Amino acid sequence: MDTVDVLVVGAGLAGLNTARLLADAGLDVAVCERRTSVGTGIRTTGIFVRRTLDDYDLPHLGPAVRRVLLYPPSHRNPVELVSGRDEFRVGDMAGIYAQAVEDARRAGAHVQLNAGYPAKSTKARFTIGADGARSTVARRLGLDVNRHLITGIEEVYPVATGSTPTFHCVVDPRLAPGYIAWVIDDGEHSHVGLAGRADRFTAPLPQLLQRFRDSFPAPAPAGPVQRRGGPIPVGGLLRRIVCQEGLLVGDAAGAVSPLTAGGLDPCLRMSELAASVTFDYLRSGNRYVLEHYDGAAMRRRYRIRSLMRRGLSMIREPGLAELAFSGLRTPLGKALAARILFT
Numbered sequence: 001m002d003t004v005d006v007l008v009v010g011a012g013l014a015g016l017n018t019a020r021l022l023a024d025a026g027l028d029v030a031v032c033e034r035r036t037s038v039g040t041g042i043r044t045t046g047i048f049v050r051r052t053l054d055d056y057d058l059p060h061l062g063p064a065v066r067r068v069l070l071y072p073p074s075h076r077n078p079v080e081l082v083s084g085r086d087e088f089r090v091g092d093m094a095g096i097y098a099q100a101v102e103d104a105r106r107a108g109a110h111v112q113l114n115a116g117y118p119a120k121s122t123k124a125r126f127t128i129g130a131d132g133a134r135s136t137v138a139r140r141l142g143l144d145v146n147r148h149l150i151t152g153i154e155e156v157y158p159v160a161t162g163s164t165p166t167f168h169c170v171v172d173p174r175l176a177p178g179y180i181a182w183v184i185d186d187g188e189h190s191h192v193g194l195a196g197r198a199d200r201f202t203a204p205l206p207q208l209l210q211r212f213r214d215s216f217p218a219p220a221p222a223g224p225v226q227r228r229g230g231p232i233p234v235g236g237l238l239r240r241i242v243c244q245e246g247l248l249v250g251d252a253a254g255a256v257s258p259l260t261a262g263g264l265d266p267c268l269r270m271s272e273l274a275a276s277v278t279f280d281y282l283r284s285g286n287r288y289v290l291e292h293y294d295g296a297a298m299r300r301r302y303r304i305r306s307l308m309r310r311g312l313s314m315i316r317e318p319g320l321a322e323l324a325f326s327g328l329r330t331p332l333g334k335a336l337a338a339r340i341l342f343t
């Protein structure tokens with residue numbers, strides 16, 4: 001049986017980034033991923049926000065998006081927000097994951113695909129759960145598990161509109177209860193999706209998505225190229241995410257903005273902390289080092305966003321959403337929306 005310093009479970013952005021950093025630091029690292037290819041079964045739209053674009057050098061990004069349109073359920077008279085900066089770019093996620101696998105391997109990590117955890121063949125001093133919203137590692141290590149999840153679904157189409165790249169966000173509790181429906185069209189691809197609370201969907205998700213696509217004045221697609229989806233943890237960072245046997249990172253740790261459901265930036269930032277704490281712990285053997293990976297303390301940063309998400313979740317009637325939009329049309333409402341979306 002192989003024994004490694006660290007077993008990273010999951011080859012998403014969190015797992016691959018953590019593995020690369022640990023292998024770069026000289027540890028013996030194995031990654032096990034149950035998918036047979038990182039280019040299939042993608043669970044994200046791949047919208048990267050400005051903060052991430054400023055701090056990380058990511059490959060395979062699409063054109064910049066500076067314009068957001070916010071729609072009430074009637075789809076009429078949207079609120080327009082335009083930024084002077086490049087706020088979003090949509091990544092070609094298959095390309096980004098492939099590059100991350102290559103980088104991790106080049107650093108010395110042993111990345112195994114088609115290898116589900118728990119794997120009998122690899123024994124590790126420390127296990128990192130980067131295995132997504134429904135983490136098996138969390139359960140096996142007795143750490144916290146995500147309980148507040150929304151479910152997302154989307155289709156990706158090729159487009160050639162020549163129109164201004166735009167992120168359309170629709171607040172409609174009939175389609176996307178507790179969250180939003182979206183179209184992001186960067187001039188190369190159009191992602192049409194929605195997410196919401198599974199217990200409040202009024203029809204099967206593919207049906208709701210079709211209803212949304214048919215009702216939304218988006219450019220006519222040539223046929224879906226890809227269908228994506230999956231659970232999104234929105235309860236905020238979990239409190240107990242580390243023990244002497246291992247830790248959790250990314251979605252497994254609940255590291256997703258409770259309001260925007262954005263998890264790609266937290267994946268990258270949290271994997272840096274996870275790698276540095278793991279390295280210090282394995283080098284020193286001092287368990288107090290693990291206290292630096294404190295979910296309860298990091299969770300405080302999400303407090304305001306958690307409250308706002310609860311507010312969004314309370315909008316159950318289309319009429320209430322239309323009413324909320326009258327507040328969004330005021331200068332203060334627009335400034336608040338811009339602050340949430342353009343950070």
Ligand SMILES: Cc1cc2nc3c(=O)[nH]c(=O)nc-3n(C[C@H](O)[C@H](O)[C@H](O)COP(=O)(O)OP(=O)(O)OC[C@H]3O[C@@H](n4cnc5c(N)ncnc54)[C@H](O)[C@@H]3O)c2cc1C
Nearest residue numbers: 010012013014034044045046047117132152250251263264
């Ligand atoms: C529809 C949708 C759209 C989204 N859009 C955006 C967006 O545009 N921008 C944004 O910032 N965030 C978005 N998110 C959230 C974001 O994608 C996630 O927070 C982020 O991708 C999580 O990365 P991760 O590496 O933690 O987990 P994942 O990417 O889920 O990776 C976990 C990996 O672990 C593997 N795995 C699971 N169990 C096992 C096991 N037992 N053994 C081995 N391998 C296992 C899985 O196959 C997977 O490859 C979206 C989420 C969804 C569902």
